[in-house]
Amino acid sequence: MEYRPFPEEREDEFRAFMRYAFSPEQGPYDPENEDDDREHLADYRGLFDGDDPVAVCGHHEFSLRIRGADRTAAGLSAVASPPEHRRQGNVERLLRESLSEYREDGVQFSVLWPFEYGFYRKYGWATVSRYRHVETPPEQLRFVDGAIARATEADRRSGAGGTSGASGPTGRFRRLDADDHAAARSVLSAMADRYDFTMARTEAWWRERTLRGWKTDPFVYGWERDGELRAFWSYTFEDGSGDERVMTVRDVAAVDEEAWLHALRFCRDHDSQVGTVRIRAPPDANLQDRVADPREVTVESRTGPMFRLVDVPGAFESIAPDPRLDGSVTLAVDDPLAAWNDRTFLIAVEDGRVSVETLGASTTGGEGDDAPDADLRVGIGTLSQLYAGYHSVGEATEFGDLTRRGTADDERDDDASGDDDEVTAGDDEVTAGDAGATRSALDDLRALLPPRRTFLREGF
Secondary structure: EEEEEOOHHHHHHHHHHHHHHHHHHHHOOOOOOOOOOOOOOOOOEEEEEEOOOOOOOEEEEEEEEOOEEEEEEEEEEEEOOOOHOOOOOOOHHHHHHHHHHHHHHOEEEEEEEEOOOHHHHHHOOOOOOEEEEEOOOOOHHHHHHHHHHHHHHHHHOOOOOOOOOOOOOOOEEOOHHHHHHHHHHHHHHHHHHHHHOOOOOHHHHHHHHHOOOOOOOEEEEEEEEEEEEEEEEEEEEEEOOOOOEEEEEEEEEEOHHHHHHHHHHHHHHHOOOOOOOEEEEEEOOOOOOOOOOHHHHHEEEEEEOOOEOOOOOHHHHOOOOOOOOOOOEEEEEEEEOOOOOOOEEEEEEOOOOOEEEEEEEOOOOOOOHHHOOOOOEEEEHHHHHHHHHHOOHHHHHOOOEEEEEEOOOOOOOOOOOOHOOOOOOOOOOOOOOOOOOOHHHHHHHHOOOOOOOOOOOOOO
């Protein structure tokens, strides 16, 4: 078997793989009947038996805000294998080879949208963000008028914006196009300051992924004030139950609460066209406490994409910790896919830097009794959630597999439901206690990896 780029001249063959894997109800792929002219933005890879592809995937490269810094991440997509080559370990080999390629390219992180969470969990990816799926009749959004008036008045008093003496909402809605990429980036930058895993969309991504859709191109509108774009959103219309039409908003980015309210106002103003508005909203969005009848609004917390560390030493050494932190922890990592991570590491923090030393095989490695002792043991999936800030140390011991030495089963964190679970505006503050205080390995890990708000919206 050989892992290599999928030849461009065989793109129709790759698309046939995609059709069978993800849209088999449409029947066999026929290039003569296809008119898809989008730029797909992915580099295709395949695992080949001679000239015969037995598994394929797509690689994206983009920048995500991770632990407060924009970092290169690899987006894995379009993983598929034809039925005659399934259940033979081909996809596992493809995933391992992909991680190896990312590591050789210096990419420390991988993210994907799973077709099945359990499938990718066994290979080390883990959930990294959630979102709220909101369904509401548009008339339930009437509260936005009063909320916007209060927000505008507060801005006027603080001198932050608005027009003195103006009545009614300020700013204007307008439809966006390819020329608005730079303005949209400023909105995304503000989103990244609130939510890790916000993507710094390139001009190509804005053109091919924001303004265009998989089957139906969305409408993309924004709200601007004083010539500055403050929010944008993309949406489509779909058939609902009976004669009802549904407005489906798949992406909203806003610089602040006022801009978010104007996006909701835009949806409300479609009350003559649609019976239901669906919104994929941030994980902390609250509508039920603001609407007239909360029973008319359905809000579901849904899991989003999955994430994993490609290279543990490289990922940790890229962190810029608080200069006041000083400590170390030995961490035995179990990684079923990447042998270079299936090791015990000494992670030390000193003088605003993180250094990582590989001590030997992990506690689950093939070297048995030669594996060094470690303060903590953790699977790569749980470690990835900790690194991302999706889980706190307490949550990682309660919901994941983070354990510390102490008993035959290893000791779980006694403070699994402690106050490290809360994400606040000061989520970079030192939480390990005063200098000189006695700290455990869990305390050091808790101080190095405080929770973060995460929200990855883009599909790929």
